Amino acid sequence: xxxxxxxxxxxxLAKKRLxxxxxxxxxxxxxxxxxxxxxxxxxxxxxLAPRVLADLQLPNLGTPFLGQVxxxxxxxxxxxxxxxxxxxxxxxxxxxxxxxxxxxxxSTAASTPLEQMFNASGGQAWFQLYVSGTAESGxxxxxxxxxxxxxxxxxxxxxxxxxxxxxDVRNGFQMPFRIRPQQFLDFALHPRWSLATLWxxxxxxxxxxxxxxxxxxxATRAGANWAFLDRLRAQWRGRLIVKGVMHPDDAQRIxxxxxxxxxxxxxxxRQLDSAPSAISALHHIRQRLGxxxxxxxxxxxxxxxxxxxxxxxxxxxxxxxxxxxxxLAASGERGLRQWFSGLSEEIAVALSQLGLSSTxxxxxxxxxxxxxxxx
Numbered sequence: 177x178x179x180x181x182x183x184x185x186x187x188x189l190a191k192k193r194l195x196x197x198x199x200x201x202x203x204x205x206x207x208x209x210x211x212x213x214x215x216x217x218x219x220x221x222x223x224l225a226p227r228v229l230a231d232l233q234l235p236n237l238g239t240p241f242l243g244q245v246x247x248x249x250x251x252x253x254x255x256x257x258x259x260x261x262x263x264x265x266x267x268x269x270x271x272x273x274x275x276x277x278x279x280x281x282x283s284t285a286a287s288t289p290l291e292q293m294f295n296a297s298g299g300q301a302w303f304q305l306y307v308s309g310t311a312e313s314g315x316x317x318x319x320x321x322x323x324x325x326x327x328x329x330x331x332x333x334x335x336x337x338x339x340x341x342x343x344d345v346r347n348g349f350q351m352p353f354r355i356r357p358q359q360f361l362d363f364a365l366h367p368r369w370s371l372a373t374l375w376x377x378x379x380x381x382x383x384x385x386x387x388x389x390x391x392x393x394x395a396t397r398a399g400a401n402w403a404f405l406d407r408l409r410a411q412w413r414g415r416l417i418v419k420g421v422m423h424p425d426d427a428q429r430i431x432x433x434x435x436x437x438x439x440x441x442x443x444x445x446r447q448l449d450s451a452p453s454a455i456s457a458l459h460h461i462r463q464r465l466g467x468x469x470x471x472x473x474x475x476x477x478x479x480x481x482x483x484x485x486x487x488x489x490x491x492x493x494x495x496x497x498x499x500x501x502x503x504l505a506a507s508g509e510r511g512l513r514q515w516f517s518g519l520s521e522e523i524a525v526a527l528s529q530l531g532l533s534s535t536x537x538x539x540x541x542x543x544x545x546x547x548x549x550x551x
Contacts, residue, residue, distance in 0.1 A: 180514040183478045183499040189506035195362045197347045198260050202501045204343035207449025215445055215476025218453025222485045223545035230531030235524040241493050242415050247277040249535045250483055253474045253495035254304035256285025261501040263376035267296050268509045274298030287379035291324040302328040307399035327414040333400045334420025339447045409434045422457040424464035437470035444475050444497050462490030480522020487538045
């Protein structure tokens with residue numbers, strides 16, 4: 177197996193080992209993919225300020241968040257159809273969340289039932305709720321998650337209508353996933369993935385009620401409105417996070433509605449190609465809500481230093497998306513372990529360069545170049 181030292185290694189191997197149809201589904205974004213590239217560029221513009229001669233201790237990566245303490249400052253963002261990366265990817269992620277005590281987002285569009293994912297994660301999983309049908313069906317799905325034991329619900333609000341992703345359109349990608357005649361050659365040229373997937377069975381969204389019409393990728397999700405948020409807050413007794421927030425006005429209103437945390441994200445650039453970088457939105461939202469309110473962050477994170485930058489810019493926890501699937505596609509659990517190990521080491525090294533022994537000490541004072549005027 178080729179080693180995975182960085183997300184670039186993982187992406188290169190994933191591109192080689194996945195059929196184009198599947199790789200493009202994971203890798204692609206909306207429009208001209210400007211927002212996706214902008215997320216990474218926004219993080220790259222931020223520079224850290226190294227300090228010397230500090231009395232350093234062993235780095236402490238422990239991260240308190242909403243009454244829990246995670247071993248690491250990062251987790252896995254909710255992503256649909258992870259089993260397309262490799263058979264059993266969902267359960268690999270759940271087992272690693274249990275082992276590493278890190279949060280795992282379980283998507284409504286996951287290819288493994290939410291109950292199984294919660295049990296396999298040792299209770300570390302958060303359930304991500306899409307409101308694809310009526311408000312009542314959304315509330316029923318939240319109730320199902322509560323009955324399964326979930327204590328944290330992530331309401332995703334940035335997909336009122338699924339954006340067209342040009343790569344998916346050109347490739348004829350659809351969900352439920354199926355192989356079409358024009359793709360036979362592509363799949364034949366990637367026999368390891370194709371045979372493993374054929375043996376395991378093509379993944380399909382596992383959390384949609386067939387009596388409500390099952391899963392429709394292009395169904396409106398606009399049922400997640402302000403009235404629904406109020407109803408959900410009244411029903412959901414656990415921790416409530418609202419995901420996909422990019423504007424300080426929305427963040428302030430969500431805070432006032434009683435959400436326990438806000439998840440700053442532009443969906444990895446997969447929804448609005450003209451969206452600003454998520455890291456710039458994080459800055460504005462942190463300024464508006466003050467230093468104490470809990471914020472989760474994703475979009476564009478590719479390295480341990482990116483995680484350190486996001487924490488310095490105001491995130492409490494950073495979630496990882498595409499690179500997780502690259503690593504799984506490249507080498508399964510072994511590849512993901514390699515990448516997570518590398519990330520942890522990168523974070524520890526970055527902290528030591530900043531003269532710190534803990535992620536909890538990070539703040540705007542550790543930024544050398546501050547393109548968003550963070551203070």
